[in-house]
Amino acid sequence: MQHLRPSVEEARSARGLEEPRFGRELGETRFAGWLEETHSARFELCRHFFLRFFDSELVSSPGQWKVLAGGALAILFSLSVIYIPAYYHKYLALNSLEDPQPYRLAVMADVLFVVSLAMLVLGLFITLEWTELFPGLRDYLVLASLPLRMRDVFVAKFAALLGLAAVVTIAFTFPLSVVLPMLMSGGIGAGIPIQVPAIFVSSSLAEILVFLSLVAFQGALLNLLPVRWFPRLSLVIQGVLLSLFLCSVPLVLSVPSLYTAMNLRPAWAVYVPPLWFLGLDQVIAGNREPLAIQLARLSLVSIAAAAVMTLGAYAWSYRRHRTRVLESPELPRRSWLSAGGRASALAERLVAGPRPLAVFGFIAKSLARSRQHRLVLTAFSAIALAVIFEGFVSLVLGRGMEGLRVRSAALDQAIIAIPLALSLFLFAGLRYLFRWPVELRANWVFRIHEPGHGAELLGGLEAFLYYCAAIPMAAVTLPIEMRWLGTRAGALASLVSMLASFVVVEVTLFAFERIPFTSSYFPGQRPLVDTVLRYVVAAAGYVGGLSTIVRLALPSDRAMLALAGLLLASWWRARRARLDWRPIGRLEFEELPDPGVQTLGIERD
Amino acid sequence: MLEVRHLTKRYRRIPVVDDVSFSIRPGEILGYLGPNGAGKSTTVKILTGLIEPTSGQILLDGRDVQSDWTGFLRRVGYVPEEPHLYPQLTGGEYLQLVGRLRGLTRCVLETRMESMLRLFSLWEDRHSPLSSYSKGMRQKILLSAALLDNPDLLILDEPFSGLDVNTALVLRALVRALAAEGKMILYSSHVLEVVEKVCSSVLILRKGRTVAHDRVERLRELMQQPSLEGVFAQLTEQEDPCHVVQGILAAMRA
Numbered sequence: 099m100q101h102l103r104p105s106v107e108e109a110r111s112a113r114g115l116e117e118p119r120f121g122r123e124l125g126e127t128r129f130a131g132w133l134e135e136t137h138s139a140r141f142e143l144c145r146h147f148f149l150r151f152f153d154s155e156l157v158s159s160p161g162q163w164k165v166l167a168g169g170a171l172a173i174l175f176s177l178s179v180i181y182i183p184a185y186y187h188k189y190l191a192l193n194s195l196e197d198p199q200p201y202r203l204a205v206m207a208d209v210l211f212v213v214s215l216a217m218l219v220l221g222l223f224i225t226l227e228w229t230e231l232f233p234g235l236r237d238y239l240v241l242a243s244l245p246l247r248m249r250d251v252f253v254a255k256f257a258a259l260l261g262l263a264a265v266v267t268i269a270f271t272f273p274l275s276v277v278l279p280m281l282m283s284g285g286i287g288a289g290i291p292i293q294v295p296a297i298f299v300s301s302s303l304a305e306i307l308v309f310l311s312l313v314a315f316q317g318a319l320l321n322l323l324p325v326r327w328f329p330r331l332s333l334v335i336q337g338v339l340l341s342l343f344l345c346s347v348p349l350v351l352s353v354p355s356l357y358t359a360m361n362l363r364p365a366w367a368v369y370v371p372p373l374w375f376l377g378l379d380q381v382i383a384g385n386r387e388p389l390a391i392q393l394a395r396l397s398l399v400s401i402a403a404a405a406v407m408t409l410g411a412y413a414w415s416y417r418r419h420r421t422r423v424l425e426s427p428e429l430p431r432r433s434w435l436s437a438g439g440r441a442s443a444l445a446e447r448l449v450a451g452p453r454p455l456a457v458f459g460f461i462a463k464s465l466a467r468s469r470q471h472r473l474v475l476t477a478f479s480a481i482a483l484a485v486i487f488e489g490f491v492s493l494v495l496g497r498g499m500e501g502l503r504v505r506s507a508a509l510d511q512a513i514i515a516i517p518l519a520l521s522l523f524l525f526a527g528l529r530y531l532f533r534w535p536v537e538l539r540a541n542w543v544f545r546i547h548e549p550g551h552g553a554e555l556l557g558g559l560e561a562f563l564y565y566c567a568a569i570p571m572a573a574v575t576l577p578i579e580m581r582w583l584g585t586r587a588g589a590l591a592s593l594v595s596m597l598a599s600f601v602v603v604e605v606t607l608f609a610f611e612r613i614p615f616t617s618s619y620f621p622g623q624r625p626l627v628d629t630v631l632r633y634v635v636a637a638a639g640y641v642g643g644l645s646t647i648v649r650l651a652l653p654s655d656r657a658m659l660a661l662a663g664l665l666l667a668s669w670w671r672a673r674r675a676r677l678d679w680r681p682i683g684r685l686e687f688e689e690l691p692d693p694g695v696q697t698l699g700i701e702r703d
Numbered sequence: 704m705l706e707v708r709h710l711t712k713r714y715r716r717i718p719v720v721d722d723v724s725f726s727i728r729p730g731e732i733l734g735y736l737g738p739n740g741a742g743k744s745t746t747v748k749i750l751t752g753l754i755e756p757t758s759g760q761i762l763l764d765g766r767d768v769q770s771d772w773t774g775f776l777r778r779v780g781y782v783p784e785e786p787h788l789y790p791q792l793t794g795g796e797y798l799q800l801v802g803r804l805r806g807l808t809r810c811v812l813e814t815r816m817e818s819m820l821r822l823f824s825l826w827e828d829r830h831s832p833l834s835s836y837s838k839g840m841r842q843k844i845l846l847s848a849a850l851l852d853n854p855d856l857l858i859l860d861e862p863f864s865g866l867d868v869n870t871a872l873v874l875r876a877l878v879r880a881l882a883a884e885g886k887m888i889l890y891s892s893h894v895l896e897v898v899e900k901v902c903s904s905v906l907i908l909r910k911g912r913t914v915a916h917d918r919v920e921r922l923r924e925l926m927q928q929p930s931l932e933g934v935f936a937q938l939t940e941q942e943d944p945c946h947v948v949q950g951i952l953a954a955m956r957a
Contacts, residue, residue: 446809456803459796460789467791467832539787543848546751546781547804550773555804 139246143254144261151227151262169626176627178277185281193284200357205282205293207357209379212274212297213304214350214372216267220305222343223266224312228336229469231259231316232415235423252416263309271301296382303401304375310404312339317411325422333469337476344480348488352495363389368396449561453551457558457613462566464536464615471531471615478527485519485637486512505582507649513582514591514652515645517575521599522640524567525606526633532559532614541616545687548613552685555613563603572596583652590658594648597665598640604672609679612686704728705856705887710759712745712911719745720756721911727856727887732878734902734919735891738939741908743891744784747860750889751781763856777805780854784861784891786841790834794825794844797833801848812851819847823870838865846874856887863894875901899931907938914938 136142185208192201224231233255241251275298283290316332323331367373367389377393442459449455465471489512493502502509535541548555572592579595580588651657705727712720720742727733737743748754750761752772761768761775768775788797795816802812820826823843833841842865849857859878863871878901882888892898898905899919907915915922915938919931926934935941 452803452806452808452812456800459803460792460800463796464789464791536791537787537789539785540789542751542753542783542787543789543801543804545753546776546779547801549752549776551804551806 140250140254143246143250144257147255147258148261151230151258172625172627173630182277182281185278189282189284199361203357203360204354205290206360206376206380207354208278208282209293209297209300210360210372210376211350211353212278213301213375213379214353216271216274216301217304217308217372218343218346218350219270220263220266221308221312221339224263224309225336225339225343227262228316228332228339231313232320232412232419238420238423248416248420252412256412259313263306267302267305271298271305275301292383293379296379299382300375300379300397303378303397304372307371307397307401307404310401310408314404314407314411317408317415320419321411321414329469333472336473340473340477341480341483344477344484345487347484348491352491355495367393371400374400448565449558451554451557453554454558454561457555458562461559461562461614465531468536468615471534471536474531474534475527478523478530479520482519482523485523485641486516489515510583510652511645511649513579514595514648515641516578517571517592517595518598518641518645519637520571520575521568521595521602522636524571525563525599525602526636528563528567529606529610532610533612533617534615535617536615538616538618541687544613544616548685552611555685556607556611559610559614560607563606564600568596568599568603571599586655587652590655590662591648591652594658594662594665597662597669598644600669601665601672602640604669604676608672608676617687704764705889706760706762707746707750708760708762710746710749710761711757712742712749712754713757718911720749723759723908723911723913725906725913725916727889729855729885729887730882731904732882732888732890732902734898734905735889735908736893736895736898736905736935737908738941740910741939742911743908744860747784747858747889747891750858751779752776777852778855779858780849780852780856781858782842782845782849782860782862784864786838786845786865788833788841788844791832793830793832794836794840795820795829797844798848798851802851805852807852815851819851823847839867839870842866843870854886856889857881858889858891860891861893862890863892863897895931895935905931907935909939
């Protein structure tokens with residue numbers, strides 16, 4: 099591993115650079131130079147693994163994660179502009195009260211909010227990096243011929259992972275643990291500076307618990323599951339975790355409003371991990387209440403246990419994982435044959451013509467088998483579930499479980515919003531995914547068969563959206579609507595939601611002249627703030643607005659039928675507009691420059 | 704007959720294919736040769752519609768293919784240089800996809816698919832994903848897909864890549880038999896021994912320009928070389944291999 103990189107002096111002399119003159123510049127250059135140097139094999143491996151965390155197929159090109167991170171920071175900054183003045187005025191008011199109790203409860207609720215949010219953020223981050231938590235087949239194959247010990251590979255991987263978790267933890271926790279106590283300080287909150295280390299330590303440790311638990315969980319799966327099962331089950335678990343974390347967003351965001359509950363001492367507090375770290379915060383801040391001490395102790399014990407399990411999983415894995423991965427060939431998909439055959443026969447009945455059928459089958463198989471595509475679709479579905487869940491959370495927080503038992507306008511609206519939220523985010527997710535190539539270089543097979551058949555091929559895409567998304571979604575949500583809204587009203591609400599989803603299908607297809615998964619355009623190039631704003635507006639208008647209209651129309655069959663008629667007309671008009679607009683020309687693929695030409699740094703004419 | 708007239712492709716004024724002309728008659732196999740970067744793959748991509756030429760004409764049976772590009776492609780079978788396939792599909796599904804894209808009816812497609820898969824010894828692996836296929840197996844799938852619709856013009860770009868000896872022998876005989884049936888075949892390859900045995904004539908490119916286009920025997924006579932390899936080395940001004948080897952050895956010791 100020695101001498102892979104030129105020394106600083108060689109590099110500098112090769113570039114004709116002079117020695118730096120000023121202290122700051124000198125410091126920076128020394129560090130950059132140190133990074134440029136070749137270090138021990140373990141360090142180089144660690145550096146390699148650390149940098150690979152930022153190479154994701156979810157972004158368009160290497161280094162684009164910086165753009166995404168910038169977008170995320172812009173969103174955080176925008177939110178802080180709203181939240182900081184709000185918190186300032188909230189604590190100004192609380193500090194001016196005679197009774198210190200409301201202030202104390204609000205502090206506890208906000209600390210619990212920060213702890214929960216920290217756990218959620220790291221949980222989401224580690225879930226997105228789920229496939230990178232342990233060395234994988236690609237690592238074994240790439241590193242196979244190098245003079246490295248397997249122990250070094252595992253140590254480096256774990257160190258890189260720990261480094262990443264530390265960076266995310268500090269970047270997220272530190273600003274919050276400084277800013278929040280500053281906003282809390284004042285008359286009653288004179289002793290609040292102690293909250294700076296208290297929030298920082300408790301939130302950081304809460305994040306570390308999430309990190310260690312997820313790594314230990316995957317380590318246990320890796321070692322306990324038959325190796326052929328692991329990839330399939332791993333994707334399911336990743337999807338479930340992603341859904342759980344996203345669905346808990348509304349719950350976490352509502353924690354600050356639960357300040358009245360902070361005075362309760364429920365026995366089940368010992369089973370809720372964020373409360374353990376609230377206990378730790380309280381103990382660091384000087385609270386010697388027995389429950390706080392018990393919760394703090396639980397937090398430390400849980401971290402120690404998770405750390406032992408994680409190290410154990412790594413130690414267990416490195417001796418046997420490589421052999422298990424390398425010596426277990428992929429099995430043919432025989433077990434799926436009968437189900438696949440039935441689905442194929444059904445598709446042939448529904449979709450007319452071999453070319454639309456080819457695209458229909460290609461989309462279905464790609465979505466069913468491409469790990470990344472399924473994961474992204476799961477993420478969009480999870481966002482839809484989070485939006486749905488939010489409606490129910492506000493009901494439960496407002497009126498307890500009674501809010502779910504007794505029929506009310508809010509409950510009706512939450513039920514009506516289910517198919518609307520699902521259709522909005524499912525179609526948004528599909529449109530996003532359709533532009534994301536599965537194997538870009540293989541698209542030649544479509545390109546050479548596309549001329550003259552563009553409209554036919556797009557027919558396969560249309561059939562897929564109607565038969566595999568809009569109609570099944572209506573069928574799945576129909577029983578829920580009928581159970582909660584009554585048979586007649588539920589059926590009408592479902593019909594209206596299905597027609598609305600048909601309109602969304604047409605909007606999705608409008609000006610979309612690509613065969614899914616074959617174009618060289620990578621999504622994710624629009625600024626993140628712009629994307630988030632679009633989704634927020636769409637969710638508010640389509641899910642919030644339309645569900646309100648449906649709820650208001652629900653008591654009258656005539657109003658519901660009129661609404662259905664209106665949506666049917668809108669769908670027909672949108673469909674005509676799409677079909678009339680589309681010029682029958684070549685579909686979009688966007689060729690890549692030839693490798694030889696790429697080397698010259700030039701592109702096509 | 705396929706005629707290519709004055710075909711040119713430039714990338715920002717740099718010609719990659721420069722005024723290339725040739726024709727292939729039914730029953731003829733044209734060997735399309737040249738060192739890396741000579742413009743072979745670019746020509747093939749133009750012929751399959753993957754990229755557009757800067758200028759030039761392609762005619763099939765005297766008619767400009769641009770006037771009916773779909774009709775032209777319906778008569779073309781193509782084996783690309785790199786086995787780029789959708790890894791998530793199985794071998795059988797890939798052939799089904801290609802057959803459907805070519806508009807083959809289910810009955811015809813299934814019969815041909817089964818025959819191809821059996822004849823290329825892929826029947827047992829038809830339900831395995833292409834990601835698990837060896838290079839040779841992928842090449843067989845590409846060949847099967849190219850032959851699925853009984854094309855009049857076959858464009859083969861390194862068709863022997865990764866094939867085992869037995870399959871290579873079968874393919875060599877198959878290429879001759881297809882030509883005997885009146886198919887036109889454009890055969891692009893670096894394996895000169897095979898080209899010499901299979902092709903009726905060859906075209907050699909260098910830096911995008913045609914440097915030779917004639918029958919193999921005639922080229923050998925003209926260049927006074929015992930083999931096509933010698934002709935090729937002389938026309939493309941190959942660097943002395945011994946000199947390159949010495950350079951590599953010196954670099955290893957440096």
